[in-house]
Each structure stands twice: as C-alpha cells, then as structure tokens.
Amino acid sequence: MPHLRHLCPIALAMAMTGQALAEDSAPPSANAAKPGHSPALAGESFYQDKERGWFWYEEPPEPLPEPAPSTDPAPEKTEPPPPEAAPAPPAGPAPGSVAWIREVLPKLREAAIDKPSDENIQAYYYAQRLMMDKSERFSRRSMEVIRNDPFLDEDLRYPASNAASDALASAAGRQKETLLKMIAGNAGIVFFFKGEQCPLCEQAVTALAALEHRYGFTVIPVSLDGKPLPSGAYPTYQTDTGLA
Template sequence: MGATSEQQYGFYNDTKHGWFWYENPPLEQEEQANTPLPPIKEPRIIPSLDSYSIDELWNMYPDDFQELLNVLQKKAVQTPSEQSILEYLTMQDIARRKALAYTNATMYVTQKYGELFNVNHVYPTAGPGVTARVSMQNDEIVQTINRAGNDHALIFFVSPGCGFCEKQAGILSYFVDKYGWQIKTVDISRNINSAARFNITITPTLLLIKKGQNNYMPVASGVIAMTELERKLYRAIRLLQGNTREDTFLMYDFQKGSAFDPTSILNKGEQPWKSSD
C-alpha cells in the first residue's frame, strides 16, 4: 500500500508541467522552433542566343529585348569568351539597326503628314525663313503694345537705394518714348499697402494692369532689357485680353491652328493614325 502511494505521488508530481501549471516551455526549444530555414538559392539560368532566331530578336518587345541585352552584357563581362562577346555585340548591332529603322520611319511619317508634325511653315530654321519669322513676331508685338496703350498701364515698383531700379528706369524711358504708355512709379517703402496688395517683395518689379479690371499680370522682376520687356508685355496683354491661355502663352497669333498651337488638334476631330481605306 505504501509503495502504491509513493508511485501515485510521484506520478502526479511528474505530470504537473505545461501551460496549465503556468510553466513556459524551455527557451532553447522555442528558439529552435522559430529559427527560419536558410533560403534555397536556385541556380542562375544564363540565356544564350542559340535559343532565338534573328526574327525573334528583331520583333521582341523592347523591355524584353533590353532585359536580354543586359543579361548578355553581364555574361560577357563574367566570361569574356569569344562566344559570349559575340552574342552581346550581336544584340548591340540589332539595337542599333532597330534605332536606325525607327529614325527612318519617323522621318517618312513626318514628311508624309507634314501638316500635322512639320513646324517649318510657322517656325522655319533656314536663314530667310528665320528673318521673316522674327519680322512677323516683332510686328505683332509692336502692334499689340500700341493698341493696348489706351486701356493698359504699367506699375513700376521701386525702393530707396535700389541701383537696379535706376537702370530699369532708364530702359523704361526708352519704352515710353517708343509707345507713349503711362507708367506709375510706386515706392514700396512709402506705399506699403500697394506693395502688400500686389505681393511685391522684390524691386524693381513691373506689373501690368487693365482699366476696368481687377486682374493684373506681373511682367518682370529685376532688370529686364527692352526686347525682353516687349515680349513679356505682349504675352501679358494678350492674357488679360483673353486672347491666350496658360497652355498657349508663348504662341503668336500667326501660329494659331498650326503645329505650334498645342490644342489645335482637339478642334480638328481627326484620328490621323486610322487608315482612310
């Protein structure tokens, strides 16, 4: 009976283990169970041009072609044998020929559909054409500024001790002699409200205003030459008059409807890439 009691007592003591008895498992077993297995590195597959025909390489999608080209380049660097270098240079030659074919086809399409893609008729690059283009631009600028003189004016913001303002004032005197515009000079140190209204922090600054409108357009900050002043003022005038927008800001009137008119293609309603057959 005593032996039986001792056996039972030992049995119950041995079974008092585990989570039910608030006992954590051994730490070493837990670490071993959570240790990740090392990744299995698969063998690298090095391609060969023997698996491709010239037609397949020529018609391969550009991303796939570039990927194959890069792999063959690394293969040639890793193993600079005659075969590996020949394969890489072959890919380079195909890429060069494909680029040449693209260039030729592009020149053909732009010449055939010159009314869509050729800008020479509004922006020629040949000597006589450049002279004519510059003359047309200057005429349009001068006419626009002259017509706007009656209902537009410039505000010239200056500050004490501003040497750049003096230089700009000299340029503006030539402008007034040429166009007869009204220019109002504002000292931002004495007219703080005016400077704050137009957010002027730099002098000299030129601002274009239009009679009867609250809108205005900055023309220039800092010293600006006469020719650049005329160009920027021309664009600002057309914007305040509603004759241009942000996406056609640099365009001249004689370029409307041409390839230099960004949105003119939207008004034609055509799909030139579709066959007319």
C-alpha cells in the first residue's frame, strides 16, 4: 500500500507479518489455488509458503520433456472379409421368347417321342403353336411396315400391275440393247466347240447368231478337236492350240 512506504522498517515488517497472519486465518478456499492453475513465483504464493522466506531469485521449474512421438507405425486395422455371397443362378432366356422356344422346343419334342403321354404331346404342340403365332404376327406387321416405307416397298420399285410392269420392262430392254451394242463395238465372243459328240454346241450356235446379227458381236470360232460343226456353221474356224 502507498502509505506503508513512510513507515520504518520494523513497522513495515510488523505490518506485513500481521497481514500474513490474517491471510493464514482466512478460510482455505480463499487462499488455495484453483485446481489446474500453477501458483506464481512471488506474491500470494509467498504467504502460502512463508517458511521458505524470500525466494525472488528462484529459478522456475523446468518443464517436463514431452514424450517423443512413437515412430512405430500404427497397426493397421484388419477388417474381417465380407461373407461370400452365394453365386446367382445363370439367367436363362425369358419364357415365351424366341430364344426360350428355340431351347425348349427340341426338348419337348424328344420328351413327346420318348414318352408320348397326353401331357408331353400337348406341351410340345402348345410350344409349336406359340412359335407359329409369333411368326404370323411378325409377318403381318412386316407387311404393314414395308407398305408404308417407300424404300422398302418392292411394288414401288417394280410395280405388280401389268401396264406399269410392261412399261418398265420396255424401258429396261431399250437400255440393255444400247449397252450390248456399245459392248459389241469393243469386244468379241470366242466360241469353243467340238465337231463330234457335242449336241449342245449346235444349240449355242443359234444364240450366238442372234447376238452377232442383232448387236454386231464378232464371233471367233475355235474347234477343240479340229473338226467342223455338223451343221456347217462357222466354217472358217481355228483349231485350239492351248487357248482353251
């Protein structure tokens, strides 16, 4: 306190001693340090430990070294393996589908043949009827789709009516004749034949003569046996020397 600085040393010591006795007689809860708080080096801790005297120059206690962190790796937690699930049965084709009928129908037929009971025969023919119904629905639906699609309708590409088909056939014939005449001007026909024992050779002569006279093809006859045709066609033939 400020007014104590004017007292003599003896009075000052008595005053401090009286104050210390008063603090010692106070209830313990007033002077006791709160748990969890370390006392200061001087001040209130002096009166609680006055038998030690003045200890202004005491060194504070060294802090305890913190334990070094462990370098050992933490053990890995091993979880028990999950229980193995039972394998699912292989999924087969859906009942009533084409794949199902393809798989079941032979078995039903074999069962009906091996044991021709009413149940086995009925099961086979019911499965066969199911397949026939599917085929009929597919055919009817296909006709509807094709009829409504100009790129799939065959009647639009080649009509079935007599007048339209005749007109298309005539146009195609004219184009074919033009193409054959163009080919005849750049290529010829080599006709290999036998003079004896070749009944088909005489029939080929008729077709070759039509191509020669109608489109202008050049026919080069080559005899395989060195003999002429019995009809005398193409008398200026050549004998085959390995060309055939």
